[in-house]
Amino acid sequence: ARIFMLVVSPCLLLSGVAKSLNRLEYEPTWESLDSRPLPAWFDQAKFGIFIHWGVYSVPSFGSEWFWWYWQEKQRPEYVKFMKRNYPPDFKYEDFGPQFTAQFFNASHWADLFQASGAKYIVLTTKHHEGFTLWGSQYSWNWNAVDEGPKRDIVKELEVAIRNRTALHFGLYYSLFEWFNPLFLEDQFSSFHKRQFPVSKMLPELYELVNNYQPELLWADGDGGAPDSYWNSTGFLAWLYNESPVRDIVVTNDRWGAGTICKHGGYYTCQDRYHPGHIMPHKWENCMTIDKVSWGYRRNAGICDYFTIEELVKQLVETVSCGGNLLMNIGPTRDGIISPIFEERLRQMGTWLSVNGEAIYGTHTWRSPNDTVTPDVWYTFKPKENLVYAIFLKWPTSGYLFLGEPKAIWSSTMVKLLGHGQPLNWTSLEPSGIVVKLPQLTISQLPCQWGWTLSLTNVI
Numbered sequence: 001a002r003i004f005m006l007v008v009s010p011c012l013l014l015s016g017v018a019k020s021l022n023r024l025e026y027e028p029t030w031e032s033l034d035s036r037p038l039p040a041w042f043d044q045a046k047f048g049i050f051i052h053w054g055v056y057s058v059p060s061f062g063s064e065w066f067w068w069y070w071q072e073k074q075r076p077e078y079v080k081f082m083k084r085n086y087p088p089d090f091k092y093e094d095f096g097p098q099f100t101a102q103f104f105n106a107s108h109w110a111d112l113f114q115a116s117g118a119k120y121i122v123l124t125t126k127h128h129e130g131f132t133l134w135g136s137q138y139s140w141n142w143n144a145v146d147e148g149p150k151r152d153i154v155k156e157l158e159v160a161i162r163n164r165t166a167l168h169f170g171l172y173y174s175l176f177e178w179f180n181p182l183f184l185e186d187q188f189s190s191f192h193k194r195q196f197p198v199s200k201m202l203p204e205l206y207e208l209v210n211n212y213q214p215e216l217l218w219a220d221g222d223g224g225a226p227d228s229y230w231n232s233t234g235f236l237a238w239l240y241n242e243s244p245v246r247d248i249v250v251t252n253d254r255w256g257a258g259t260i261c262k263h264g265g266y267y268t269c270q271d272r273y274h275p276g277h278i279m280p281h282k283w284e285n286c287m288t289i290d291k292v293s294w295g296y297r298r299n300a301g302i303c304d305y306f307t308i309e310e311l312v313k314q315l316v317e318t319v320s321c322g323g324n325l326l327m328n329i330g331p332t333r334d335g336i337i338s339p340i341f342e343e344r345l346r347q348m349g350t351w352l353s354v355n356g357e358a359i360y361g362t363h364t365w366r367s368p369n370d371t372v373t374p375d376v377w378y379t380f381k382p383k384e385n386l387v388y389a390i391f392l393k394w395p396t397s398g399y400l401f402l403g404e405p406k407a408i409w410s411s412t413m414v415k416l417l418g419h420g421q422p423l424n425w426t427s428l429e430p431s432g433i434v435v436k437l438p439q440l441t442i443s444q445l446p447c448q449w450g451w452t453l454s455l456t457n458v459i
């Protein structure tokens with residue numbers, strides 16, 4: 001169609017026409033949609049913050065799947081929790097008004113996310129419970145503007161992120177809803193009926209994109225229905241061709257049963273995905289600081305939270321294999337990011353302020369980790385001819401053996417990030433180098449949870 005128009009009406013080739021021609025670029029087929037290059041900012045960003053916040057943050061017990069485990073699965077600990085603490089006729093919907101967000105200060109959140117060193121955030125605008133954090137026209141009385149906070153949470157966070165930080169603004173959206181009667185009816189018809197996507201899910205997605213212009217759309221929860229039921233390809237063609245974010249928006253791969261790890265933008269494959277080797281297709285490891293739950297839960301103990309050493313390891317391993325890390329926190333029902341999450345976020349920021357050079361904007365190297373020393377992970381900046389070796393254990397000998405890089409006599413230079421002085425090294429045969437690390441006191445160490453050698457001119 002493009003060539004035809006170019007030929008018959010060259011005089012119409014004004015910028016507006018060129019633009020509208022561009023808009024025809026993607027067809028509503030996976031073949032066409034999958035050919036879209038991922039906007040470059042995403043691979044450069046490497047590290048994002050996931051935020052699970054909703055009505056499940058009110059009971060804040062067990063997990064964000066509270067409603068399902070309590071009523072559908074009738075798990076004993078959930079049933080007991082309700083019996084012990086709530087009147088017999090108490091419904092999940094009654095938690096709605098208690099989702100107050102009293103202390104929610106979007107500016108405060110934005111400043112904290114910035115301090116974490118993250119380059120994007122992803123907020124759950126609606127989880128499987130169906131409650132929307134914006135005043136959806138299609139979620140009558142089950143949204144944050146009509147009930148609970150009586151505030152447009154998505155808008156407040158958007159404004160704060162965009163006014164105060166350089167972070168990219170991303171939104172999570174669950175396609176299905178556990179107990180929505182329209183969805184259940186469609187499901188009963190083996191998804192021959194399409195009432196739920198037509199009257200709820202698709203209108204909400206268009207509303208979200210048009211009102212909040214997310215730079216990342218993180219779909220989830222296909223409910224066992226194929227992408228044809230959701231009309232995901234029709235929606236994505238609009239998103240990529242015509243939407244206000246068509247040039248910058250990044251999407252994931254959860255657009256219907258069978259699309260995960262196969263279609264869409266970058267791959268998430270499964271929660272906490274980590275292939276352990278370099279993947280050619282861009283991917284993301286979404287994980288949560290609370291090892292058990294994505295939503296806030298009061299019954300978490302200190303051992304349930306990953307330590308900063310474990311989180312730095314996750315980040316480094318993920319980036320060395322070509323992924324991004326999306327690290328989740330769960331705020332409380334009143335809008336507080338608890339001090340344990342705040343500490344982890346600030347610690348990541350501290351670590352990245354020294355080692356970010358080896359993370360942001362890097363590429364994978366020929367090998368993600370070292371062949372001799374465990375817990376050494378590589379990243380690469382081809383233009384600068386720099387290989388970064390991030391090591392998570394400081395060797396007691398004071399010498400770090402690297403089996404993978406080959407040094408070039410008189411040209412290779414080795415430095416410790418945050419230290420700066422060139423370090424002495426010797427070459428090994430047939431490959432590898434031994435680096436003499438500086439002798440530093442604890443207070444002289446540039447950071448405490450992992451260190452980076454920059455290797456200039458190695459092969």
Ligand SMILES: *[C@@H]1O[C@H](CO)[C@@H](O)[C@H](O)[C@H]1NC(C)=O
Pocket residue numbers: 105106107108111
């Ligand atoms: C919200 O947080 C910002 C940044 O920390 C702060 O300047 C502001 O005073 C806070 N607003 C309220 C109402 O507490």
Ligand SMILES: *[C@@H]1O[C@H](CO)[C@@H](O)[C@H](O)[C@H]1NC(C)=O
Pocket residue numbers: 159160163
């Ligand atoms: C955010 O920035 C816009 C445009 O500069 C401004 O109109 C708006 O008042 C700002 N909002 C806040 C909450 O600072």
Ligand SMILES: *[C@@H]1O[C@H](CO)[C@@H](O)[C@H](O)[C@H]1NC(C)=O
Pocket residue numbers: 231233234235238
């Ligand atoms: C799917 O979405 C596209 C784009 O909005 C629309 O043109 C098409 O009619 C939709 N198809 C169905 C079956 O809903």
Ligand SMILES: *[C@@H]1O[C@H](CO)[C@@H](O)[C@H](O)[C@H]1NC(C)=O
Pocket residue numbers: 276277369370371372373374375
């Ligand atoms: C490098 O990583 C691979 C894959 O995770 C692993 O099998 C191998 O043992 C690692 N190498 C070292 C030296 O730890």
Ligand SMILES: *[C@@H]1O[C@H](CO)[C@@H](O)[C@H](O)[C@H]1NC(C)=O
Pocket residue numbers: 422423424436
């Ligand atoms: C590097 O080696 C040279 C020559 O042996 C020595 O003079 C120098 O002190 C060493 N530097 C460091 C930082 O170990």
